[in-house]
Amino acid sequence: MSPRDPSGALFRYFIGDSEMGLGHIDAAIAEFRKAIDLGQRGFFVYTDLAAANALSGKMDEAQAALAEARRLNPAITVKWMKERAVTPAIIDGLRKAGLPEECKRCEHTLACPGCSGGYVTRANRLGIQSWRVASTTVGMSRHAS
Structure with missing residues (x-):
């Protein structure tokens, strides 16, 4: 290599x-x-x-x-x-x-916007609960806190 x-x-x-x-x-x-x-x-x-x-x-x-x-x-x-x-x-x-x-503060299975310091998925904001669907259809993003 x-x-x-x-x-x-x-x-x-x-x-x-x-x-x-x-x-x-x-x-x-x-x-x-x-x-x-x-x-x-x-x-x-x-x-x-x-x-x-x-x-x-x-x-x-x-x-x-x-x-x-x-x-x-x-x-x-x-x-x-x-x-x-x-x-x-x-x-x-x-x-x-x-x-x-x-997470000690919530029950989210995707990245929690309230507990994770701003790391969320667009799927989470749209209410999609399946990571496989989220990762293949809308992807990940980082928003400003």
């Missing part, structure tokens, strides 16, 4: 996810860090890095990665992640890292 490949960061993320699936936690951590170093800034790379660090017992690093993931997407909870078909290893690691099971 070329170091100048614009898709390199995403490929590194996918390699890290594959390593997690194989149970190679330290290799996954290295790949997630490479993805971040190459410019991957989505919350998902930080959630997976948090999970991998927690599973390897590196709780300080896990909590730092989880804090960054929640800064990028304050709506994430264990319930939110499980609804998006995240692997059991990632869910277990996120629990160990301290990700809350669900």
